[in-house]
Amino acid sequence: MPEEINHPVQGSKYDKIFRENMHNTLPGIIKHVLHLNVNTVEELADDVQFTKERKTDLLKKVRDNKGNRYVLHVEYQTDNYPEMAFRMAEYSIMLQRKHKLPVKQFVIYIGPAKANMATSITTKDFRFRYNLTELSAVNYKLFLKSDLVEEKMLAILSNLASESTESVLAQVVQEIETHTSTLEQGRYFRQLRILLQLRNLNKKAIKDMALVGKIFKEEKDILYRRGEIKGEIKGEIKGEIKGIEKGRYEEAMEIALELKKEGLATEFIAKITKLSIEEIQAL
Template identity: 35%
Template structure:
């Protein structure tokens, strides 16, 4: 892989990591219940000073306090989660290092999960078998789950994960519109809505759906200061995406000047009638 591609991949991975780290406190309970089949009602902070030993610190680390009222004898444990966009071949060794340090420090079992949010299913090695060592961790592939599992949530942080899930036989345009409509309908502040839409747009790059996302964001009036938009802060993609949007608007403006009906323009440009009307208003100003 060329140096330029490695740098770009590293930058994009940081973008995705940032989204999950920003949202993890809201996501961890539904993640645990829906995807891991555990119910961590009581979570406690634990010191996250592993970075003094390792190059990276864990994406998510909490102590889970067992519910003593349950009949099953469940012990307290450490919940450790990593989010991966790349199918890393040496992931097992990294997870084993985390386990050894955490177990030595806390003397508790460590439940480890890697959520693979890249395309397809991860093939990374999950087991290490050596003399006096037997180790494994679990991989959760986001595309093993239906998009509806996330779309039906009332948490915006969870709704946007539908873009990473299994679409089944539903086309991407329908799903994108459903996600955006759900975000629009949620009783959240405008600032939260804006943040959620931006995060959705970033995640959509993992599925090569960003151009479609941009089109539908604009068409559904989920617009905001376009020059501050994340799609204009993405290096090499900036010119291409900005040019694509500019050409679409220019085309609509020409059709408006020719006197075409809004419905026909919307059909030809593949946008909503409301978007055409908005451009028409801007022309008249």
């Protein structure tokens, strides 16, 4: 059964991808999606205090080509949330109060349907509006031209014009294979599988079996077994990879064998699998 795009857990996966890749995709998003002329970008804390703390998807202090300074606030949205205008208004007021700067807000819609959210609030004593844009309106070639793999992957969610989805997907896969290491590819293919769900694509919908084999081969990759090991790989394995649940001895041995084939150090394998060095050496 396909996972629901608007389910909170599934939605958080999309948020996680865009947060992970934000540093590299930001220049392209600002230029091609938001159509802003920005010269400098400064980091801002992305948490905003309401009755409870909420994190924004993107929050930066920027200066444009005319010297104007403002807070750039961006939210990614996978569904047509009926009260988005009120949510953005809440953010706007709190951000203006906190940073004492004008706030320019965008919602980038990445869902499969057309965006139809209200973008303004107009009452007798209050007026508010934010900018709503769709990633699917941007020509995919603009993203593929990027030097960054994270930005290239956005081509899948953009306007494919007369190109078939599989054709563009094949180009993205080729870029991943050409410009990243074997370890990095695992991470990017994992992200790509999740992004494909935003276009209602799974392995059964892709006819090119060679393409399916490349994209979905990581489903059995030990490093990405859902719910068992969490980690991020980029150039090298970074951070802490959480071990296997207690009692999963056979699974731990399988993982150790796969990691040993990849040439990883015995001590490192022992650390993440909780197996002894002797057990790993015997494999």
